[in-house]
Amino acid sequence: MLPENSKINEMARLKKLQKIDPPRNIRLKFRKVGSLQYTSHLDLQRTFNRVIVRACIPVWYTKGFNPHIKLVFSTPLSVGAQSECEYLDIKIDREMSCGEIMERLNHELTEELCITDVYYPIDDFSEIGYAEYDMKIHTVGNSEKMAEDIKKILITSPLMLTKRTKAGDKEIDIIPLIKSIDVRYSSDEDTVNINTVLRASATEFLNPEMLVTALKNSLGILSTDLSKEWYEIVRKEIFKEDMAVFR
Amino acid sequence: MNKEISSILKSVSKPGRYSGGEYGQIIKDKNSVKARFAFCFPDTYEIGMSNLGMRILYGVLNEQEDVWCERVYTPWVDMQEKMKEYDLPLTACESGDELREFDMIGFTLQYEMSYTNVLNMLELAKLPLRSSERDDSMPIVIGGGPCAYNPEPVADFFDLFNIGEGEEMLPELCRLYIQMKEEGRYTKEAYLHEAARTITGIYVPSLYDVSYNDDGTIKAYAPKYDDIPTKVTKRIMTDMDRSYFPSKVVMPYIETVHDRIMLEVFRGCIRGCRFCQAGIIYRPVREKSPEVLNDQAKCLFESTGYDEISLTSLSISDYTELEALTEQLLEWTDDNKVSLSLPSLRVDSFTKELMDKIASVRSSSLTFAPEAGTQRLRDVINKNVREEDLMRAVGVAFAAGKNTVKLYFMNGLPTETYEDIKGIATLAEHVIDAYYKCPERNRSQKPQVTISVSCFIPKPFTPFQWEAQDSMETLAEKQEFLRTQITDRKIRYTYHDARVSRVEAVLARGDRRLAAALELACREGFKFDAWDECFDYDRWISVFERCGIDPAFYANRAFGLDEVLPWDIIDCGVTKEFLRRERDKAYAENTTPHCREKCSGCGANKLGGEKTCCPKIAK
Numbered sequence: 001m002l003p004e005n006s007k008i009n010e011m012a013r014l015k016k017l018q019k020i021d022p023p024r025n026i027r028l029k030f031r032k033v034g035s036l037q038y039t040s041h042l043d044l045q046r047t048f049n050r051v052i053v054r055a056c057i058p059v060w061y062t063k064g065f066n067p068h069i070k071l072v073f074s075t076p077l078s079v080g081a082q083s084e085c086e087y088l089d090i091k092i093d094r095e096m097s098c099g100e101i102m103e104r105l106n107h108e109l110t111e112e113l114c115i116t117d118v119y120y121p122i123d124d125f126s127e128i129g130y131a132e133y134d135m136k137i138h139t140v141g142n143s144e145k146m147a148e149d150i151k152k153i154l155i156t157s158p159l160m161l162t163k164r165t166k167a168g169d170k171e172i173d174i175i176p177l178i179k180s181i182d183v184r185y186s187s188d189e190d191t192v193n194i195n196t197v198l199r200a201s202a203t204e205f206l207n208p209e210m211l212v213t214a215l216k217n218s219l220g221i222l223s224t225d226l227s228k229e230w231y232e233i234v235r236k237e238i239f240k241e242d243m244a245v246f247r
Numbered sequence: 248m249n250k251e252i253s254s255i256l257k258s259v260s261k262p263g264r265y266s267g268g269e270y271g272q273i274i275k276d277k278n279s280v281k282a283r284f285a286f287c288f289p290d291t292y293e294i295g296m297s298n299l300g301m302r303i304l305y306g307v308l309n310e311q312e313d314v315w316c317e318r319v320y321t322p323w324v325d326m327q328e329k330m331k332e333y334d335l336p337l338t339a340c341e342s343g344d345e346l347r348e349f350d351m352i353g354f355t356l357q358y359e360m361s362y363t364n365v366l367n368m369l370e371l372a373k374l375p376l377r378s379s380e381r382d383d384s385m386p387i388v389i390g391g392g393p394c395a396y397n398p399e400p401v402a403d404f405f406d407l408f409n410i411g412e413g414e415e416m417l418p419e420l421c422r423l424y425i426q427m428k429e430e431g432r433y434t435k436e437a438y439l440h441e442a443a444r445t446i447t448g449i450y451v452p453s454l455y456d457v458s459y460n461d462d463g464t465i466k467a468y469a470p471k472y473d474d475i476p477t478k479v480t481k482r483i484m485t486d487m488d489r490s491y492f493p494s495k496v497v498m499p500y501i502e503t504v505h506d507r508i509m510l511e512v513f514r515g516c517i518r519g520c521r522f523c524q525a526g527i528i529y530r531p532v533r534e535k536s537p538e539v540l541n542d543q544a545k546c547l548f549e550s551t552g553y554d555e556i557s558l559t560s561l562s563i564s565d566y567t568e569l570e571a572l573t574e575q576l577l578e579w580t581d582d583n584k585v586s587l588s589l590p591s592l593r594v595d596s597f598t599k600e601l602m603d604k605i606a607s608v609r610s611s612s613l614t615f616a617p618e619a620g621t622q623r624l625r626d627v628i629n630k631n632v633r634e635e636d637l638m639r640a641v642g643v644a645f646a647a648g649k650n651t652v653k654l655y656f657m658n659g660l661p662t663e664t665y666e667d668i669k670g671i672a673t674l675a676e677h678v679i680d681a682y683y684k685c686p687e688r689n690r691s692q693k694p695q696v697t698i699s700v701s702c703f704i705p706k707p708f709t710p711f712q713w714e715a716q717d718s719m720e721t722l723a724e725k726q727e728f729l730r731t732q733i734t735d736r737k738i739r740y741t742y743h744d745a746r747v748s749r750v751e752a753v754l755a756r757g758d759r760r761l762a763a764a765l766e767l768a769c770r771e772g773f774k775f776d777a778w779d780e781c782f783d784y785d786r787w788i789s790v791f792e793r794c795g796i797d798p799a800f801y802a803n804r805a806f807g808l809d810e811v812l813p814w815d816i817i818d819c820g821v822t823k824e825f826l827r828r829e830r831d832k833a834y835a836e837n838t839t840p841h842c843r844e845k846c847s848g849c850g851a852n853k854l855g856g857e858k859t860c861c862p863k864i865a866k
């Protein structure tokens with residue numbers, strides 16, 4: 001990688017290269033797990049700003065009085081959820097290969113927040129339709145019965161939930177927002193493991209946290225001791241409306 | 248991060264304070280290091296992460312291969328409740344290990360109101376509060392930072408204090424610890440004695456007996472051994488160019504108070520405002536050269552990606568090579584979209600040229616600190632600033648399109664009269680007038696002047712260390728009087744809570760007998776007293792009462808000029824005679840030239856130092 005104390009020179013070198021006009025879009029696929037699940041969207045934005053500078057990516061800056069790096073993130077992820085599949089689009093205005101961009105960025109990142117792919121975007125963020133999640137619910141005892149209960153409740157529409165909107169609280173049925181769901185009991189850790197695909201388009205979006213809340217409300221699970229009962233959510237994949245993998 | 252903490256984080260505010268995993272944190276193998284050091288900042292993560300001293304000392308300790316220094320902050324109230332509910336101890340950021348497992352725990356004492364957090368953290372760590380109750384198997388508890396210059400109120404809780412700058416002292420303490428462990432001669436008692444005997448700047452309170460007079464004042468300090476100093480001399484880094492400065496820092500994910508590169512341009516201050524503790528205890532001024540600073544800034548930019556460099560030193564415009572430094576920085580900062588910020592500008596140095604150079608600074612509002620409303624009182628406190636200087640400075644700012652100015656003042660300064668207080672309002676009005684007189688002003692906007700008034704707190708090692716603080720009633724009257732003097736709606740007026748300032752005065756000038764009160768406060772759950780939402784004056788008074796402590800004895804009493812002061816055990820380099828002379832000059836309304844104009848013989852030059860303005864002492 002770049003030796004220390006040479007990044008400023010490296011930036012100067014890149015600046016001398018031929019400018020790409022208009023700037024080129026680059027898509028970064030990244031992972032956000034472990035400690036990073038508690039990093040908010042705004043904090044993540046700030047972090048990427050610095051990472052891109054540290055990595056000497058020939059990034060394009062907006063014009064005007066206060067030039068800044070343009071970062072466009074895909075589907076929002078709530079604080080407390082992890083992800084193997086986040087997307088961020090940036091623009092570069094000097095030539096650099098996707099492989100090099102990835103290598104440079106990962107040099108400035110940690111295992112818990114790192115780039116897993118870099119490519120020229122194929123699909124548009126507006127084409128996103130669904131997101132797949134793995135959820136793990138840790139409870140004390142009765143997990144097997146709980147898995148059964150969850151299965152039952154998830155096929156009985158409606159499953160009503162209060163959704164906070166700008167126009168006030170709204171009661172909605174979340175069942176139509178669940179594309180598929182698979183609930184299993186796992187004896188390894190005594191957990192209920194759920195794999196689900198939820199609606200994730202710009203207009204219809206089901207936050208997996210809301211699914212957990214619905215289960216909490218209707219089954220009374222996860223209500224007591226946080227040290228023994230908790231859940232994890234990991235976003236696994238993003239799909240388009242036709243269920244083709246988003247690229 | 249362990250599972251238990253992780254699940255709890257979903258139910259607390261700002262979980263990013265506790266999740267850890269930052270880029271740049273230092274991870275070592277705990278089984279192969281010889282000493283583990285927990286560096287505790289007794290306030291929230293956001294504040295602690297922004298502290299330059301902590302950044303430096305974290306780096307300096309981890310430079311030693313066999314020492315692993317980790318960070319610890321005070322969990323916010325909601326997190327503490329959860330920790331209690333699930334019986335979780337306080338842990339360090341990097342390893343997630345309990346504090347009890349560490350060899351040394353260091354607290355930085357930045358402000359007196361954080362003392363309750365120190366005890367709170369020891370309690371969360373499940374360690375006994377008092378040094379005398381911690382045995383050989385427990386960590387050594389170390390204190391340092393500006394408040395350690397009067398360590399007495401918290402003396403019973405600490406095993407030892409670092410007096411002065413810690414870059415060399417802390418590693419030396421670790422070396423001694425490791426050496427004694429390896430040689431099999433470590434006991435806490437032996438270690439403390441050895442440290443006090445051999446390392447300059449180390450104060451071990453348990454090795455000194457304090458006796459008191461009948462009137463409650465201190466009679467004497469008596470060292471328990473002949474081979475330890477009778478007065479502990481502060482430690483300084485003599486050559487700032489060679490002094491350790493971190494080339495990288497731990498990068499927080501959440502927003503902290505100072506998310507930027509902090510470049511320490513020099514230590515100390517040439518000014519000598521008579522109420523200011525920092526201006527005395529960091530003497531003598533020692534500068535760094537612009538080349539060294541520029542290299543350090545580049546290095547930090549490359550390792551952090553921060554887009555702002557803040558030149559942090561007291562009264563930054565007194566740096567003799569500011570011009571050269573900003574020139575060197577601007578050679579690369581503009582191109583890399585990094586902006587410079589210069590806090591703490593003095594009005595007499597605020598010029599158009601400087602303003603042009605720092606034009607890239609985000610449109611921050613301007614702040615000046617005249618401290619007092621009349622020239623008479625400004626002379627008393629040796630704030631060598633004249634009204635003309637202020638008017639010229641705001642004129643420059645207004646001409647450049649600014650319309651807001653913030654002015655800092657102090658109420659309750661020695662000799663203050665109502666005339667002086669009225670002067671605060673008058674000065675603010677003059678600033679408003681200056682706006683309308685400025686032809687280049689931004690005509691689409693109205694001016695706004697904010698005056699922020701704090702309460703004078705007599706601090707150790709200042710010429711005003713003997714003064715009585717105004718009673719709370721007097722302070723309240725003064726604050727109210729000033730309100731009546733402000734008639735212009737374009738002037739905003741804010742002031743500090745006098746009750747906080749009073750408790751701060753007690754803790755600042757206290758002696759060892761305050762330990763009982765702090766201990767009781769901790770038992771009763773006091774924490775985050777530097778935060779308005781947590782501070783409860785009546786509960787403090789109740790605690791003092793139940794411990795037989797009269798807060799007025801410490802805050803509102805004029806200390807005798809010949810009295811043995813609690814902090815007399817410390818030698819900060821500046822002599823008591825100098826402070827005394829300065830006090831006399833204050834009452835005579837005479838000013839003292841700054842160190843570069845003329846040396847006033849404060850005594851600090853005995854400590855040595857490169858790139859100072861002190862007369863050299865023949866060795």
Ligand code: SF4
Binds near residue numbers: 845850
């Ligand atoms: S010795 Fe003189 S020049 Fe040095 S700090 Fe003291 S007063 Fe200032």
